[in-house]
Amino acid sequence: MADLEQLAELLDEAARTAQAVAQISDTAALTPVEAYKVQALSLARRYARGERRIGVKMGLTSRAKMAQVGVDDVTWGRLTDAMRVEDGGKIGRAAYVHPRVEPEIAFLMKAPLAGAVSAMEALAAVEAVAPALEIIDSRYRDFKFDLGDVIADNSSSSGFVIGPPSAPGTDIANLGIVLTVDGRVAETGSSAAILGHPLRALVAAARMVAQAGEELRPGDIVLAGAATAAVPVAPGQRIELQVQTLGTVALSVGD
Amino acid sequence: MDRAKIEEAADRLWTAARSGIPCAPVRDLIGADDVEAAYAVQEINTRRLLGDEERVLSGRKIGLTAKSVQAQLGVDQPDFGMLFDDMEVLDGEEIAWDRCHQPKVEAEVAFVMAAPLSGGHIQMVDLLASIGFVLPAIEIVGSRIAGWDIRLADTIADNASSGLYVLGQTPRRTGDFDPRLCGMVLTKNGEPVSTGAGAACMGSPLNATLWLARTMAKAGQPLGPGDVVLSGALGPMVDAAPGDVFEARINGLGSVRAAFGKI
Numbered sequence: 001m002a003d004l005e006q007l008a009e010l011l012d013e014a015a016r017t018a019q020a021v022a023q024i025s026d027t028a029a030l031t032p033v034e035a036y037k038v039q040a041l042s043l044a045r046r047y048a049r050g051e052r053r054i055g056v057k058m059g060l061t062s063r064a065k066m067a068q069v070g071v072d073d074v075t076w077g078r079l080t081d082a083m084r085v086e087d088g089g090k091i092g093r094a095a096y097v098h099p100r101v102e103p104e105i106a107f108l109m110k111a112p113l114a115g116a117v118s119a120m121e122a123l124a125a126v127e128a129v130a131p132a133l134e135i136i137d138s139r140y141r142d143f144k145f146d147l148g149d150v151i152a153d154n155s156s157s158s159g160f161v162i163g164p165p166s167a168p169g170t171d172i173a174n175l176g177i178v179l180t181v182d183g184r185v186a187e188t189g190s191s192a193a194i195l196g197h198p199l200r201a202l203v204a205a206a207r208m209v210a211q212a213g214e215e216l217r218p219g220d221i222v223l224a225g226a227a228t229a230a231v232p233v234a235p236g237q238r239i240e241l242q243v244q245t246l247g248t249v250a251l252s253v254g255d
Numbered sequence: 256m257d258r259a260k261i262e263e264a265a266d267r268l269w270t271a272a273r274s275g276i277p278c279a280p281v282r283d284l285i286g287a288d289d290v291e292a293a294y295a296v297q298e299i300n301t302r303r304l305l306g307d308e309e310r311v312l313s314g315r316k317i318g319l320t321a322k323s324v325q326a327q328l329g330v331d332q333p334d335f336g337m338l339f340d341d342m343e344v345l346d347g348e349e350i351a352w353d354r355c356h357q358p359k360v361e362a363e364v365a366f367v368m369a370a371p372l373s374g375g376h377i378q379m380v381d382l383l384a385s386i387g388f389v390l391p392a393i394e395i396v397g398s399r400i401a402g403w404d405i406r407l408a409d410t411i412a413d414n415a416s417s418g419l420y421v422l423g424q425t426p427r428r429t430g431d432f433d434p435r436l437c438g439m440v441l442t443k444n445g446e447p448v449s450t451g452a453g454a455a456c457m458g459s460p461l462n463a464t465l466w467l468a469r470t471m472a473k474a475g476q477p478l479g480p481g482d483v484v485l486s487g488a489l490g491p492m493v494d495a496a497p498g499d500v501f502e503a504r505i506n507g508l509g510s511v512r513a514a515f516g517k518i
Contacts, residue, residue: 063446174506176438176452185322185458189490190450192440192504227450244436244452244506 061225163249320487336415432507451490
C-alpha cells in the first residue's frame with residue numbers, strides 16, 4: 001500500500017502552490033477507501049493551517065459523469081472557509097492549476113444530518129436553498145484522473161460562490177440553468193441533471209459523511225453537484241449563473 | 256437549379272418514406288449546402304402529401320435551433336419542416352415501431368397559433384399577441400437517410416427530419432411560464448437522459464418561432480390559427496429503441512409522454 005500521508009502532502013502542496021502533479025494511478029491505483037483517507041489527511045493539513053470545514057460538495061452526480069469514470073455512486077469532498085468566494089467577487093486565475101466553473105444548487109443546513117435518511121427528513125434539516133457556482137480544479141496534469149485520484153484530490157473542489165437564499169420548500173426538481181460567460185450563453189441545463197432531483201444529492205451527502213464518521217452540521221453548506229458540463233475560465237471573464245426561481249450568482253476572473 | 260436532380264432527390268426520399276427502407280443522402284444530387292434546392296425538394300413531397308395523399312398541414316417544426324447542432328452542420332440559421340395531421344400521436348399512446356424512421360426524441364415547447372401572422376414586418380409583440388396557448392411537446396424526429404448521414408441540404412430536403420409528435424394536454428398562456436429559464440428534463444424508462452432550458456433554443460423558443468413566422472410569411476405560407484409550432488429542442492436529442500418510454504417535463508408547462516411499441 002502506498003504511503004497515504006505522503007500522497008496527502010503531495011496533493012495539498014499541489015493545491016497550495018497551484019502546480020499540477022502526475023496521476024497517483026500512474027504508479028498504483030487507490031481504492032476508494034484509501035482515496036478518502038488521503039483526502040481526509042490532506043484536509044487535516046489545511047485545518048492545521050487554520051482553515052475550517054464549512055460544508056461538503058458532491059461529485060459525479062450525473063449519469064453521464066458516472067459512466068465517464070465507470071462508477072455507479074457519487075463522490076464527495078470537503079469545503080473549507082478559505083474556498084469561499086463572495087457573490088460577485090473575483091478569483092485570481094493564478095491561484096489555480098486549470099480552473100473550471102460548474103452551475104450547482106446549494107443547501108444551507110439548519111439541523112444535524114448524517115446516515116441513512118429519506119429526502120423528506122433531509123429537507124427538514126435544510127434552512128435555505130440557493131444557486132451556486134463551484135470552481136473545480138483538478139490538481140492532476142491535463143485534468144485527467146481515475147476514481148481514486150479524484151477522491152484523493154478532494155473531488156477537484158477548490159472554490160465556491162453562493163447566491164441569494166430561497167425557502168427550503170421551493171420546488172427545485174427541474175429548474176432551468178443558464179450559465180453565461182461575458183454575457184453569452186455557455187451552458188444550459190436543468191437541476192434535474194443532479195441525480196434526477198438535487199435533494200437526492202443531499203441524501204447521499206448524509207450517507208457518505210456518516211461513513212467517514214462525520215456529520216452535516218447546522219450552518220454547513222452542501223453543494224449538490226453540477227447541472228451542466230464544466231466551463232474552463234480565463235482572466236478577464238465574468239461568469240454568471242441564472243437559475244429559474246432561485247436567481248443569479250456571479251464571479252469574475254482576474255490574473 | 257437542376258430541376259431533374261431536384262425531382263430525383265424528392266423521389267429518393269419519397270420511396271424511402273413509403274418503403275421504410277432508408278436511402279442514400281441526396282447531397283450527391285443537389286449539393287451539400289444548397290438551401291434553396293433543398294427546400295425545393297421538400298416542397299415537391301409536401302405537395303404530394305397535400306394533393307394525392309389528401310393530408311392536411313397541422314403546423315411547422317423548427318430544426319437546428321441549438322448552437323452545437325448549427326456548428327455541427329456549419330450553419331448559423333435554423334431550418335423548418337412541415338407537420339401533417341397524421342404525424343400527431345396522443346399523450347402516452349403506443350407508437351408502432353414501423354411508423355418510425357430511425358427515431359430520436361427531443362423535448363420542445365409547442366406554440367399553438369390563434370391568429371394569422373402575415374406581412375413583411377412581423378415583430379415579437381405581433382407573435383406574442385397571436386399565440387393562443389403553449390404546450391409541452393415531444394418531437395420524434397426521423398431520417399429517411401441511412402444512418403442519419405446528413406448535411407444541411409439532406410435534412411432540409413427530408414422535411415427537416417420530421418417524424419411524429421406528441422402534445423401535452425395542459426394549455427398555458429405565454430405569460431405563465433419562463434420561455435428562457437424554464438427547466439427541461441427528458442426521461443427514458445424513468446432515467447433522466449437529457450436536460451436543458453429554454454435558452455438552449457436560440458436563446459428562447461419565442462426567438463425561434465419569430466424566425467419561423469417571418470420566414471413563412473415571406474414564403475407566402477403564413478402561420479395561421481390552429482397551427483402548431485414545434486419550436487426546437489431544449490436539450491440534446493436521444494436515440495429511441497423499441498419498447499422505450501419517454502417523458503418530457505418542462506417547468507411551468509407540464510409533461511408529455513411517448514411510448515414506443517415493441518417489435
